[in-house]
Amino acid sequence: MPRASVREVIVETAVQEIHKYGYAACSVDTITKAAGVPKGSFYNHFKSKEDLGAEVVRRYAAESEWNRTTPGLSPLERLRARFTTMKDILIGNEYTRGCLIGNMAAERADHSDVIRTQVALSLTSWSDGITEEIEQAQAAGEISEKLDARQLGRFVLNAWEGTLLRAKADKNTQPIEDFFTVVFDTVLR
Amino acid sequence: MPRASVREVIVETAVQEIHKYGYAACSVDTITKAAGVPKGSFYNHFKSKEDLGAEVVRRYAAESEWNRTTPGLSPLERLRARFTTMKDILIGNEYTRGCLIGNMAAERADHSDVIRTQVALSLTSWSDGITEEIEQAQAAGEISEKLDARQLGRFVLNAWEGTLLRAKADKNTQPIEDFFTVVFDTVLR
Numbered sequence: 077m078p079r080a081s082v083r084e085v086i087v088e089t090a091v092q093e094i095h096k097y098g099y100a101a102c103s104v105d106t107i108t109k110a111a112g113v114p115k116g117s118f119y120n121h122f123k124s125k126e127d128l129g130a131e132v133v134r135r136y137a138a139e140s141e142w143n144r145t146t147p148g149l150s151p152l153e154r155l156r157a158r159f160t161t162m163k164d165i166l167i168g169n170e171y172t173r174g175c176l177i178g179n180m181a182a183e184r185a186d187h188s189d190v191i192r193t194q195v196a197l198s199l200t201s202w203s204d205g206i207t208e209e210i211e212q213a214q215a216a217g218e219i220s221e222k223l224d225a226r227q228l229g230r231f232v233l234n235a236w237e238g239t240l241l242r243a244k245a246d247k248n249t250q251p252i253e254d255f256f257t258v259v260f261d262t263v264l265r
Numbered sequence: 266m267p268r269a270s271v272r273e274v275i276v277e278t279a280v281q282e283i284h285k286y287g288y289a290a291c292s293v294d295t296i297t298k299a300a301g302v303p304k305g306s307f308y309n310h311f312k313s314k315e316d317l318g319a320e321v322v323r324r325y326a327a328e329s330e331w332n333r334t335t336p337g338l339s340p341l342e343r344l345r346a347r348f349t350t351m352k353d354i355l356i357g358n359e360y361t362r363g364c365l366i367g368n369m370a371a372e373r374a375d376h377s378d379v380i381r382t383q384v385a386l387s388l389t390s391w392s393d394g395i396t397e398e399i400e401q402a403q404a405a406g407e408i409s410e411k412l413d414a415r416q417l418g419r420f421v422l423n424a425w426e427g428t429l430l431r432a433k434a435d436k437n438t439q440p441i442e443d444f445f446t447v448v449f450d451t452v453l454r
Binding site: 078082096097100101125144172173178179181182183185186187192195196199223224227228230231232234235236237238239240241242244246247250255257258260262263 | 285287288289290294346361362363367368370371372374375376381384385386395412415416417420422423424425426427428429430431433434435436439440443444446447450
């Protein structure tokens with residue numbers, strides 16, 4: 077039975093390496109080297125690099141700071157606080173990396189059904205969370221009930237993923253400011 | 266003096282190959298093989314793979330069907346027609362590939378300033394074009410003049426780039442339908 081801690085250190089290292097360098101630029105060799113584990117141990121824990129890639133997507137979504145809630149806020153304030161947390165992380169990283177899941181969609185969705193499926197699941201789980209907060213904001217009278225909360229939840233997440241791409245290209249805060257202004261002043265009202 | 270046609274066939278092939286497989290998954294070797302030119306001829310035309318990558322971004326933007334205009338439409342109808350053209354191409358490709366420039370932003374913006382600069386220029390040129398049409402739609406009374414056309418032009422392009430990522434992950438038309446409904450019914454009005 078392989079030690080759980082070796083698997084764990086491989087996954088945690090792979091999240092960092094793939095987020096930083098991209099999937100194709102990382103190999104089982106570079107990941108196990110960075111993790112400080114023997115390359116041979118990799119296949120005790122994963123069938124393939126692709127198998128690890130899907131686990132990296134799942135882990136990144138599960139551990140995202142996005143999931144942290146701030147108590148005492150209204151539903152709409154809570155949604156804004158989540159995006160503000162992500163914005164602060166992006167600025168802290170000097171607009172590098174972006175969203176690992178968006179990057180994986182761009183790079184791997186056409187070439188690995190295992191990774192694509194996990195990317196789609198993670199994005200759906202995020203947009204479902206946004207929808208839930210929009211519905212609560214509608215019930216609290218913060219957002220018009222005439223709008224389709226499910227559609228808005230999906231649109232807002234997709235707009236955010238595009239915002240992160242643009243910020244990665246421009247290396248400045250303008251795309252994020254554009255997102256906050258248009259989404260919170262025009263779309264969600 | 267190297268023949269212009271060899272350079273041309275390398276660029277055209279690289280646009281196709283990089284759009285299909287991603288930048289890291291293509292090499293000078295695979296590109297020259299696909300182009301049917303000797304590998305040695307590559308360096309008569311390009312300093313490096315990165316140099317070709319920047320040219321690929323420029324070429325993709327310059328040749329995009331986005332640039333095709335439909336005569337006889339109002340400014341807002343023209344903008345919608347451009348996005349409809351891009352939507353039809355995406356559906357024709359069965360939701361694969363997405364936007365080469367968005368993919369390059371995701372994959373290369375942190376690792377190549379030459380490519381990142383060209384990605385940022387191309388995105389700015391596209392969002393400037395959207396801004397121009399929004400301004401004309403405002404002048405024609407199709408969109409409220411209270412909205413900031415420059416900000417909306419950037420936001421709409423970024424939202425579209427995120428929409429393409431989501432469609433690539435989900436392999437269905439829903440992200441695109443969400444984009445059209447929210448952008449044309451709620452954002453631009």
